[in-house]
Amino acid sequence: MKKLFATFLCVLLLLSVVLAVSACDDKGVTTDELVVYNSADYIYDTELTDFKEYYRAVTGKNIKITYVTYDTNETMLTKIEKGDSVVDVVCPSEYAIQKLLEGGHLVKLNYFDEDLYTDGFNFAGYEHFSGQIDTNIIDMVEDAFSNLQIKDEQGNLTEDKITDYFVPYMYGTLGILYNKQEFKRLGIYDKDVMNKANWGILFNDDGSGNILSEGLTGNILMKDSIRDSYAITLFYLKESGKLDGLTSPDGKTYTDMPVSELINVADSQVLDICREVLTEQKKQLFGYEVDFGKDDLLMGNAIVDLAWSGDAMYAVDESWDEYLCPKCVSQTGEKQGTDIICSECGAECGDYELSYYVPHSAGNIWFDGWVIPDTYDPSHLTAIKLFINFLNNPEVAIQNILEIGYSAAVSPEAIRQVIEDDDELKGELSEAYLVNSDYWEKVDEDGKQIEKFKFNSWQEFEEFFFDYRNEMDNSNWRYPFLIDVNGNGVYDRALNTLGVMRDFGENNKAVVTMWNKARSTGVNALPLLGYTVLAVAVVVGIIVLCEYLKYLKRTVVKIPKSETDGSASPKD
């Protein structure tokens, strides 16, 4: 047996040597390395060809990139905290950044101080892009994490801010994805109604404690995600007056708290109220979802869903129906020539089935950012810095927005400027956009190309970037901050109605417990058991009765044999 084991080991060794040799086969004397660890589907090109080219152009060296992905922040946290393999640059969500920072796992970046950031390298072609990042986001992040106490390696408190450690990448909001056409039919597609109900829409509450619409009962989807569902429940508690007169353990009145503070409340009395509300909400729900929500809405299984902005914009784009009459709220369109005209009212057809709404009272804004974990290889530092800066190039950000669907942290002004200065880019991008949406070429019946898309539909592309505007709430879905685009009117969403959700820290467990309790109560399988026992009893009863009748019959006909027959009755 020992021999066998030894042979086995030898084979293994041999294999590893062969593998190692083949790995060293690169000719690279001038090849740098970089290990990127990112969420899945979170960059426009996982091969990073553009970055490799850029790197060669700027430094004159080649770069070998190892690109690895993860599914959840939790997986990523475990890997970084273990720290047993080299990871140069990671893109966690805000609360995960906080956790890493508190655990002392991050290396200082100083992206917003160009001199400090570029200390250690000097390339002629290098352009620093920190100025392109939306200042609203930086302010918001610094505000949300102003209480964060950052310690240096010796454990002393520092003056550092969270923005010294990370560079914002993508962000988005949490809102309500709903079926606009159903809302019209139910008579609740109305500015006043919706702005009064706010988050109550997800609880079928019209904002004053009454039911919003009977048609919504059993058609509401909630996210099976603890943090998101908890946040909107908090907003709803405040709106519906369930927090009135209550004060937190440190003496603050909940109703006076700004959104950014309220969203991070997790003490036991609020958790209890949350649990009750969530349990009560179940009567209104179609169910909970993580992946199927968009499909359920597109297929008409449910009417309302809690959704992230990127997902919502994707779903809304998917829900375009060219035969849908915006006035008659039904599919009454008929093709007349090249246009589709409503057969009822004669209006031009075409409308979106779905829409997205971020209530005005309060909202959650989340973001992801690039950080350097302490598992990085110091010799890769220049490559890391060039990579992070590269992603903030507005041109790259545009590609990312097109691919991922969320908003890049690069400011809309910077993006607009780049596109408007560059007609060629405008053409390329609109083509790329239209290729993605299948409308980039017109074909005849045989599938032959008649006309390839030309520059004239730039308008549609422009809408995609700058004008996701909803008449219900005057907000821009892609850029939730106060901006004025094209003189279309000022979006009146103020920054202070959006809050960033921090890590719950030691309250994490209490929130999870609350969620599990809310999910498990309200379901009772006892009636099921009752019915089954009843059914079994009835069946057994019928059988016994039949046998008894048979037995009676036999005893009547065959009197002498009755004793032996009796012992064979089913009673024993």
Add this chain to the structure above:
Amino acid sequence: MRKVKFRFSRKAFAYPYMIFLLLFVVVPLVIVLINAFLGDDGKLTFDNFIEFFSDASGGLTVLGNSLIIGLVTTLICLVIGYPVAYFLAKYHASSKIFVLLFILPMWVNFLIRTLSTKAIFMALDIKLGMGTIMFGMVYNYLPYMILPLHTTLVSIDHSYIEAAEDLGADRFTVLWKTVLPLSLSGIVSGVTMTFIPAISTFAISEILSSSKIFLFGDSINMYFSKATNSLGVGSVMSFVMLIIVIIANVLMSLTEKKEEVKSAL
């Protein structure tokens, strides 16, 4: 030159699988057990057990619901499955195609089957809830009940039944006093094969009630994949699940032994 002795016993073929078992069955179980006793801070604690058994997180409620649903599923499967298996066995010659029909759904992936079931319910405008879950459970686990029953019933020596008939038993008595006791081992394995997966399922309840009805499997899944820092309670729940499975198996094997003793007498 001396010959190198290289003994290669047949036992050696089992070693790869033994290593596999050790790595992927025994080690994970030990890790689950350790996690059950670890708190958030990584210190030894009984908090996880206290949280679960005090029903603070609704764990016991979920467990109760799951046990009831598992029990009812098993019962319905038995009530539907036994007659099916009985008649399949009785008309053995022509039944191969019918047996095939009952096994056929098992060839389709279970998730695809369940998703299609949901699509059918949605198309028929049936509200998702307890009823649809029960349908999905019975639909999915029925083959696991029928197959062992069928195997046992087919293997019953027909002369026992003829003997019973010759001795004057009517059809019901034959079934009750001869066929049923002889097929008890099939019932036991059918019940085990249905009940144990039925109490731990989470995909069926997730799909067929849109996660509205929360079962034990869903809860464990939640603790492991959707929450941070809560492996502890999830591990306790997995541990409880394991104990229930062991108890169920022990009970089943006990009845089987009794049966053996009986038939030996």
